Amino acid sequence: MKFLTTPIPKDIEKLINLGMFKQVKENILKRFKKPIPESLKERLKFELFRLELLEKAYPYNEKEAFELFKKLFKNAKKQEFEKLLEDGYIDFRFINGEKRFQERFHYNVGFTLKEYKERQKKDKSRRNLRKLTNDTIVRLLKTKQEKTYSVSAKISIKRKNPKNEDVCVWLPVPFEKFQQTSVKITNASHDYILSSPTTLQKTVHMKGKDTETFWVEFSYNISEWIGENSKYKYKPTKADLSEKPPHVLFTPYLKEVLQKILKAVKPNNDYEIAKSIYDYLTKNVYYSYVLPYALYDNIPEYVTTVFRGDCGFYAVTFITLCRLAGIPAKWQSGWFATPSGASPHDWALVYLKDFGWVPADLSFGGSRRDNEEMRMFYFGNLDGFRMFANLDFQADFSPKKKYFRNDPYDNQVGEMESKDGYIIDTESEIEILSFKEVK
Secondary structure (H helix, E strand, C coil): CHHHHCCCCHHHHHHHHCCCHHHHHHHHHHHHCCCCCHHHHHHHHHHHHHHHHHHHHCCECHHHHHHHHHHHECCCCHHHHHHHHHCCCCCEEEECCEEEECCCHHHHHHHHCHHHHHHECCCHHHHHHHHHHHHHHHHHHHHCCCCEEEEEEEEEEEECCCCCCEEEEEEECCCCCCCEEEEEEEEECCCCEECCCCCCECEEEEEEECCCCEEEEEEEEEECEEHHHCCCCCCCCHHHHCCECCCECCCHHHHHHHHHHCCCCCCCCHHHHHHHHHHHHHHHCEECCCCCHHHCCCHHHHHHHHCEECHHHHHHHHHHHHHHCCCCEEEEEEEEEECCEEEEEEEEEEEECCCEEEEECHHHHHCCCCCHHHHHHCECEECCCEEEEECCCCCCCCCCCCCCCCCCCCCCCCEEEECCEECCCEEEEEEEEEEEECC
16 A cells, blocks of 8 residues: 555645546556556555545535434534534535535534534434443453453445446455364355465455355454453564554654653653553544545544544554554454444553553543543453454455455455456444353
8 A cells, every 4th residue: 555655646635636637547557658656556546546446436416415414413404514514614616517525424413523423313322332332341441350242243245336246255254363262163055265364354255256244253252451461462564653644654653643642751651651641542533434535645634633533543553652652563354243243443552561452442442531530441451342353454364365455454344346346335243142251
């Protein structure tokens, strides 16, 4: 993904910003006929891919968007929808001359404005998950006694608009490392190849027809994690301290951000440095849904200028700033998995000299900024409601994927491609089959 540091030609960039996607495609195809560097060719191919992602990310016209707004908020009126639109609280863009709305714009209004959060129709299942997690935090803070759970789960993927093509599929499966043990693949829809033992994003690889549903079932044990008891002393690698373009970069702006964060921190205290970075992000950045990660050029700079982002945005920004400060940090991601279901989630690990590797879940911490003890729990500790399949941000699959991934950086719900190119019209389902305490 280093080619993302190659600049987009200004004439093409202007057309993208104006939403003139038809003209963008025409201009890029013309540019391919010129003698341009390979890095620019790769960048422009990626821009064609990003246009498809953008169209998918903004699926609604204004009438459809208002219906979603009314459905989510009590007593919603068209006039207030238009006022929020005028004031910049609703995410839309023009695509080929038509105003199109981001698929989760209405939830982001609730994340941004307190009065709308209070008017949002209550989601009982979300409240129950919050209570389950908070009760677990209270117990762990009180007892420091870690529990282990045995989990069975299933992940499936299918194509929404099949063309009877031969396809390849990669589905995430758990690592056996850190807090995860006893991993077994118990069943699968197709013959599969398990990724190489050296891979940092663990998958099963399958082949079949795009008319089929591909799935894998697996089981694993997951332990709660109290950082002060950390057993994970694996030595950091050079990669845990390094840049990784285009997102993990030690840019002049991020150096300035870090200097501001560490203004009053002793330079040799790695715990206080990492904690100060955690404090800055969890106290100042607010959760919101984002576009597909492939649409951003530098996530940490976005987070530290817009002060919004989702779990992965928090995590990669924390990792980048820790590495910039000379503290090893790495990625963990997969699912937030509970007895009632699972959803994609990302968090970070940081290496502290007195403890070894410890977790930091900044989005869970930031969402508890009104309770200092709970906010600080997620700096160094982690609940057991997890499955992780990824130990690095932006790592290759094994076997490698030939074409662009829907998510070039993470893998929580799987990927599919044909012999002729990438496939973005996929849908995935995560199921928790059983979840029980074992000790």
